[in-house]
Amino acid sequence: SGVACAADTTIPSAAVKTAEQLRDKAMHDDTGYRIVTSLTEIGPRLAGSPADQRGVDWAVAEFKALGFDKVYTEPVTYPKWVRRSEHGAIVSPFPQRLVLTALGYSPGTPKGGLTAQIVRFEGLDALKAANPAAIKGKIVFVDYRMHRYKDGHDYGVGSPIRVEGPVIAQAKGAAGYLLRTVGTDPHSRTPNTGVTGFRDQTKTIPAAAVSNPDADQLERALATGKPVTVRLDLDCGIEGQYTGANVIGEITGAKHPDQVVAIGGHLDSWDPGTGAIDDGAGVAIAMAAGKLIHDLPQRPDRTIRVIAFANEEMGLWGGRAYAEKHAGDVRKFQLGTESDFGAGQVWRMSASVKPEARGAIEQIAKVLSPIGVAYDAKRPGGGGSDLSQMHGKGMAALSLTQDGTNYFDWHHTAADTLDKIDPKDMAQNVAVYAAFSYMAAQADGDFGSAPGAFANDGAGD
Amino acid sequence: SGVACAADTTIPSAAVKTAEQLRDKAMHDDTGYRIVTSLTEIGPRLAGSPADQRGVDWAVAEFKALGFDKVYTEPVTYPKWVRRSEHGAIVSPFPQRLVLTALGYSPGTPKGGLTAQIVRFEGLDALKAANPAAIKGKIVFVDYRMHRYKDGHDYGVGSPIRVEGPVIAQAKGAAGYLLRTVGTDPHSRTPNTGVTGFRDQTKTIPAAAVSNPDADQLERALATGKPVTVRLDLDCGIEGQYTGANVIGEITGAKHPDQVVAIGGHLDSWDPGTGAIDDGAGVAIAMAAGKLIHDLPQRPDRTIRVIAFANEEMGLWGGRAYAEKHAGDVRKFQLGTESDFGAGQVWRMSASVKPEARGAIEQIAKVLSPIGVAYDAKRPGGGGSDLSQMHGKGMAALSLTQDGTNYFDWHHTAADTLDKIDPKDMAQNVAVYAAFSYMAAQADGDFGSAPGAFANDGAGD
Ligand SMILES: [Zn+2]
Ligand SMILES: [Zn+2]
């Protein structure tokens, strides 16, 4: 916060004042909670499913009902994966049902199921180091127990076990892949699904997650010292291509309609729950923030663009399609970030912007500080999940980190339902998004978006 | 604790000392936890299922392995209810999956499912008061939300909604019955099953429990003011009769082998979980208590009889069969009680005994007090679930109340698995059962068991 010079981006004091009013109003506003309630009534929105299309229709209608100035869709094409049924059991040394869930892009098992001995690994490194002879024809079981953290950093260990693990196991000749659920509830019997890294459909093996109590049971079976045989019976797989849509609503800027502040969430969700925290909340937070700005007496200077992304879950398909399409316009993206870590309160902000815009970021931080957001000037801002792709193209971006202590208790499980969302936490999120978006839209100057900017900020690590 | 007279039952000081040693040893012993671990490896033991027979075989083998002097079975015959599949959905006003579980003795729905409008009641009284015209052809939905209490007393409200509710609804012409799960976890998606009160197989309707988040969803659907239509698709029902077994192990008394202290649990369990807290724990607590008494240098004066009951879950079939068979010998039952409320620590003891045995009960209470058991002299002792039936015939009985704060989070759900049991809590339970059983076995005098004794003690209320 040194002395401002001509090249510095600053936020006019009138805009700061309006942002403070927006923030305070949002803290007592239930628009976000009402939107996510409505969205969960669609049910789970597995990409490519009938409910995916219902979700798209819902988003178009909801943007219009909220009074957004412009509502449109952009197509997103991806392989359609379907889940029909899934069963599992310990066959020996003692017969027992296993509660499991197939992972995204997993193929089905042969008719009658796949029965094989399991071979356990403590984590991904052990699997990587393993001799293929110890794996060939067996079902690999990676048994890493995830713990709760406010920043959810243990997902950094768990996620690769789900994404990369099956690919590594397949390459070493495994017949199938099981993992202890990438989830932090040690007691629930609702395992976390999620995508694998299978890209080549000729190199896949059936892959599933067992709940924590079921993984405990597998450990006890292994502790007997006898061979442990498991049967997987998965009916799932890829059924051709599907074209869905990113759904976009805009509050059109009064001065610079072609310059946009980009916020959003993803519209698709995994199928066991109703996609409340992942990511109904994110869509609702961004929509509600746009709605609150819409309700101001005047339109903001720049456009507020709210994007409800398609198929984030199976590999950022919506985000990647969006970035492909709009990379050439990256300079028009004033600042952006996406909400995709549940509905817990935002407690930390960081930014990847040009040095001359640090003062404006500090101005934003000052407005967000009273509602519990600490500014970390040392961390990059990655833009969230899908918008990480625009950030990769050079969009200036924030990270607005939510409290994820319990996020992985419910993430990608049947328990991802509306009751997990506290309306007050939702309101705080909306306050954060409304205030920052408005300030960015009113800034004198930009935040440094340009092709290839921020390529080495470390946000993707 | 007045002055003892000739008619008073007392426990010799040597026996008190041995009981204290038993208690202290048990507090650091893992026999109970090891037994329940082994039992859960059988998996769920739904009465009449193949795993029920595996459970009986397990119990016979386990009693023998533990060194019990006498091991035998007694037949128990009951209708065999089977669950094949269960699905549910909201059809309108918004389509949505419902996570539900069929209730015991529920019939299946017709092929293609049962689709009907739901009509909501806040509780059983409202249902009882309802005009049949408002119910006829509809699916009754009783929407009572159960809360957590240490003594689990809200089950006194919830349980009749599950047992009596379907019978009342059927009598009023309902097409089906749904209830908000009789469970206290507001967030889990694993509903609690349990038995209904259907006795007459010609007067039944499909009956199921939805999880708390699904009941919330039904409430939101109803709040729209539009008719709410639900589809139930249950494949379940009664398939003839089955004869299972109570499994009994004894440590034979040295002086009075025909006089018994009766303790136990029930061997059957509901099918979604593995029957760890309900009631693997109870079986294990009683078996371990017997084993610790077995390991003393001498046999106790009276016999310690450990009973693993058949089919408690669908209506005390094992307990009723046992009481029918042994009612004539009720005077031989020195004292008894069953453990069937999970694995939380025992925090309260009460007793139904003859007045002359109150001093002996106080002696027992004094030994249990250092491990957290408070004696409530005003409450009756009901003998637990199955053994309530012998108490009804006149057996002197204790109630040993466990901490059930979280019991109904997991009771009769898929989450009833071994991880819910704390080995230290198990050890405390074993300490309580071993110490009281031994003291009762060594008492000079009896506790008042006689035909018809304690008929009006209020234990059955
Ligand atoms: Zn997400
Ligand atoms: Zn996700």
Ligand SMILES: [Zn+2]
């Ligand atoms: Zn029970």
Ligand SMILES: [Zn+2]
């Ligand atoms: Zn039970």
